[in-house]
Amino acid sequence: MKLSIVNYGAGNIKSIQFAFKRLGVDAVLTDNPEEIMASDKVIFPGVGEAGSAMKMLKESGLDQLIPTLKQPVLGICLGMQLMCKYTEEGNTKGLGIFDVNVKRFSNKVKVPQMGWNTISNLKSDLFKGIKDNEYMYLVHSYYAENCVESIATSDYELEYASALENDNFYGVQFHPEKSGSKGSKILQNFLDL
Template sequence: MKIVIIDYGAGNIQSIKFAIKRLGYEAILSSDTEEIKSADKLIFPGVGEASSAMKMLKSTGLDKVIPTLKQPVLGICLGMQLMCTYCEEGDTDGLGIFHADVVKFDNQLKVPQIGWNKIYDLKSDLFTGISEGEFVYLVHSFYVKECAETIASTEYGVEYTSAIQKDNFYGVQFHPEKSSDAGERILENFLKVTQPNTIK
């Protein structure tokens, strides 16, 4: 299985590669369009600031490539947020894959939210073997509003989307590579996803 981590200068790449290796697979890091298109599974990571990350995507043309991908794609943290329609951070238009907005937590809350929190209302095969209320690791100041494509929720002052799915695109706000056994199981579930090679 060819697993490609999309390289656009934003991401916690090594920890993701190590997590995939622990599952018995190898992942390569690439920004090459043809290599990305030929992958069986794609991971779209992200740590950083939304507007800067979108500029990097646009500079390489990946902003046009990613929404057209047909194979399973997993966005992690900022990667998930960039797949949404709009992000308040840097007044940034996203890739528009998910019809949801990304907004900042209330100023009365301590931000970023750092640490372990629960996921619940699990609605996808991505969570096979994961219990309601399982703890995962998060680091973020902005969140995706709940929408029709939400497949898991978390509460931090407000209930928000901690995972999202549309066709072959998946996104998780938390870091599965840092979420112990539960995170590895979620990554493994993603790597085992099989579905038609089309987007509705």
């Protein structure tokens, strides 16, 4: 299986590569459009700030490529948020793959949300073998609003979409690569799609 991780300068790549290596797959970090298009599966990672991340995607033309991909694509954390219509972070227009906006948590709660939280209302093959209210690891100050494309929700100040799905595109707000055996199971499910 050919697995590509989209390289656009967004950090946290090593832990994703290690997580897939444990599952027996070598993930290639690349910004080459041909290589990405020829992959069986694509990971769109992200740690950082939405505005500067989007700027890097545009400079490389990857902002045009990603929405046209036909194979399963998994956005993780900021990757998922950039796949949405718009994010309040840096007043940034996203890729529009998911028809939902990303907002900032209010100052009524500790921001960023950092640590373990449960995911529930699971509605996808991505969560095969995962029970409702399983704990996943999160670090984020912004959230995707709950919407029709939501395939999992979490509660932090309010109920938000902790995972999204639209056709061949999937997004998770949490970090499966840092969420132990259950996170590994989700990554394996993605490989099995």
